[in-house]
Amino acid sequence: MSASRTERLLNLLIALLNTRYGLRRSELRQKVYHDTTSNDISFGRMFERDKSELRQFGFEVETVLDLGWGSDDPATTRYRIGKESNRLPDVSLTPGERTVLILAARLWEQAALGSAAVNAVRKLQAAGELPDAELPAGVQPRIRPAGQAFEDLLAAIHAQHPVSFRYLAGSTGKEEERLVEPWGLGSRFGQWYLVGQDRTRGAKRFFRLSRLTSAVTILDKEPTTAPAGFNVRAELAGLHELPVRSAVVDVQAGRLLGLRKRATAAAPAAAPAAAPGAERVVESVAGAGPGAGRDRLTVPFRDAGTLGEELASYGPRVLVVSPPELATAVRRRLAAAARFAAAPAPAVAFAEVFRQAGPAKRGRKRTSEDQLKRMLQLVPFLVHNQGLHISEVAATFGVTRKELEEDLRILICSGLPEGYPDELLDIQWDDDHVFISQDLELNRPVRFTVEEACALLTGLETLNGLPELAEGSALESVTLKLMAAAGKEGLKAASFSGPEVGPENSATLATAREAIRTGAQLRLTYFSPQRDTVSERDVDPRRLYSLDNTWYLEAYCHSAQGLRNFRLDRIETLQPNGRPVSRAAGPADGFPVKLFTPNDDDTLVVVELTRRGAGLADDYYAERTAALPDGGMLAEIRFGSTDWLPMFVAQHGGTVRILAPVALAEAAREWIDAALAQYED
Incomplete structure (x- = not known):
């Protein structure tokens, strides 16, 4: 939508809101559209598009007919917008x-x-x-939604359009094309599910988003409708959790402490002393079974896909012995990562932009639709917040001062058709404080x-x-x-x-909350999967937050001499150490929006993401992004430690690859090739 169309829609909206009896199409054509060149058919199409646009913004255009005439006569049809029917009701909150x-x-x-x-x-x-x-x-x-597929499916559900995608069936292990009428999205057992009508099978089905193997295509020419009374939470309540099964894996001696902690005994065989922090190492092998230098573990699991994602990230440090479907899941993920790494690389080019302290926001560029939607919120906001500084108004709406002033200039030129100066929106900000004295019935939000x-x-x-x-x-x-x-x-x-956000370890959460409240320093024993070590640290707790049901403690770590985020489920012990905090959070500090804060001396890594993996640009706070013709993107991300990046590429199986630095890209390829070679042998 062009800027001129934005102004036209705003003037059309004001005209239809400020008429009691309605305006005929001829009046609107002359006074709002100033149309003298197009024929009746062309103008009619334009007017219908504009009515549809206003409907999307929350305004229903009413049709009023003169008595004694039929609706097939445009000269006797008038249009208006009810002042109350489109407005947000009053909501009084304690x-x-x-x-x-x-x-x-x-x-x-x-x-x-x-x-x-x-x-x-x-x-x-x-x-x-x-x-x-x-x-x-x-x-x-x-809550962190499940990537680009989540975005596309949510849009299709709200627009009531069917979708198609490729899906890896859990029951058969086959990858198939699915055509689905999407009814609802929900989280269950830590996984996101789509509930809808599978047109191929003619029945309701549940699709786990992590098993989608392609991007989602929205078929916007076909309408769909969910069943009456549909409730996705009730539907998902009928799903039963998968039974616990056992996987046998061979692991490099002394590595992967997190996996060892979950291991259970498979046979009453004598086992050597476990690595620090490990509870049970099942079977030591000396020249037999898994081979020298490896331990055989039996690990409980429910879903092969979930465990396969984790095991793929461990690369050559782990080999799946059984069951076959788990080995297939790991091999499939590694093979996809290898194919993507070997594909021809695109040219790396980013638009020259000023790097700000915060991450680059991924998503579509701001459009005129965004501007009009913002202006419709801006007018009632100014009515109820007179005299705010213009920079404060801009910050509230997440725009620059320049963008806000562009909005205000359009607004002050808008008003009643062929109206006098006092029939225009009246807004002043000459002294950098914004006042509005004429709102033309836009004083309530939609x-x-x-x-x-x-x-x-x-x-x-x-x-x-x-x-x-x-x-x-x-x-x-x-x-x-x-x-x-x-x-x-x-x-x-x-x-x-949404998912459950309650923490699994409520005792650890309660201890951390009490320490934050009283300003007490904490000592914790923490397992770091990236370093594969367990360490003790003294920390000053600042705040607690979660991503879904995974909770984090943000604290100043005296060992690292910096701010760190600790997953509560990886904290083995947590207790006050008897000292007060030395670095309390200031009252102006907001809640954390990052799992880590990049520094200027971190390694700058360029990655390529497929359309399915585009959400990783947000997850890792990309500084710059560039769209690719196939729907993927390039992203420039800072990493404090790069040793774990081969694990990162292997885990995401064909949705991300490293382009630069070249040494890191080669290390990731070698990691994946070494892991695959185990299964080929």
């Missing part, structure tokens, strides 16, 4: 409800629902219903979209997993208020459900 709502909105780490949650919060702020709230000290749960309702309501439902929130009444009451405000759009939130 301080406790505001706290819960902000926590729910901040759940979404990235992606479409993250943007939708931000827009929903802005609408509440624009209505003056969401002043600042005090958040719980040091606790922030977050009702929630499906995505916005889904982001907030699903977030609130997900917070039920935190006992300290679920026990209070604020969570239940704010959910009821948001459901009422969302209306029919809120009912569509049943097509989506």
Whole structure:
């Protein structure tokens, strides 16, 4: 949508909002469109497109007919927009409800629902219903959606279009093309699932997103409809967890402590002393079985795909003995990584941009649709927040001052058709403080979209997993208020459900929370899978946060002399050491948005990502990205340690490869080739 079309839509919206009896098409053509060249058919098509565009922004254009005439006569048909039917109802929130709502909105780490949650919060702020709230000290749960497939499927569900993709069936191990009517997305047993109608099989099916082997294609020319009363959480509740099975693997002696911790005895054979931190090493081999220098472990698992992803990352340090489907899963992932690494490399070229402190945001460029949506939030926000500094307004809407001033200049030129100066939007910011005195019925935000309702309501439902929130009444009451405000759009939130965010080790979480509250220093014993070591550290705890149900402690580590993030499930012991913290978090410090903070002296690595793996650019905070013709992308990422990058490439099996530095790319290829050679032998 061009800038001129943005202005035209805004003027059309103002005209239709400010008419009581409606305006005829001829009046709109003359006064809003100033159209004198196109014929009636061409103008009619343009007008219908604009009505559809306004509908997407939340405004329903009503058709009013003059009595005694039929709707087939355009001269007797008038159009208007009801002032109340498209507006967000008043939502009065208590301080406790505001706290819960902000926590729910901040759940979404990235992606479409993250943007939708931000827009929903802005609408509440624009209505003056969401002043600042005090958040719980040091606790922030977050959800990280499952990559680009998640984004595409969510868009298809909301647009009600079928999708196609290649899928690796868990029951047969075969990769097949699937054509599916998507009904809902949800998380169960730590995995994301799509629920929908498989058109090929003519039946409802569950598809695990980690088994998709191709990008998702949205077939936007066909409509679909979910069954009446569909609720994805109820559907997923019927899934049964896979039974526990045993895998036999040969592991390099003294390596992979994390895998050894999970090992169980397979036979009453004498075993040597375990490596530090290991609980049970099953069988020592001296010239027999797995071969010299290796230990044979029996590891419990439920799903071959999940364990296969982990074992593939270990490369030549592990060899799967049984079961065959686990060996196949590892070999398939390694082979895909090898093929991608051997493919011709694209030319590496990034647009010259100023590198900022934060990561580059992946996603489509801002469009005129984004601008109009922002302006429709901006006017009511200014009405309820008079006199804010222009830089504060820009920061609230996530734009630069230049972009905000472009919005304001369009707004002050918009108003009633052929109106007088006092019938235009009146906004002043000459002294850098923004005031609005004429809003032309744009003083209330538009009702929630499906995505916005889904982001907030699903977030609130997900917070039920935190006992300290679920026990209070604020969570239940704010959910009821948001459901009422969302209306029919809120009912569509049943097509989506988030993962459980409750921690597995509540005792460790409670100890860390108490230390944060009292300012006590902690001593912890921590297992690092990248270094394959166990160490003791004294840390100053700052805050706790989660990605899905994996919880992290952000703390200043005195051994590393820097800020570090420790996974709670890798902390073996945690207790106060009797000393107070020496580096307390400041009151202005926000919740962490990164699992690590790159430094200027870190190694700059250029990777190529397929369309399926494009989400890794966000996960690892790429500084620059460049789109590729096939839908993939180049990403420039800083890594403090590069020793584990071959593991990273092998784990993601054909969705990422290293292009530069060349030495790292070669190390990754050698790692994968050595791992594959074991299975070929």
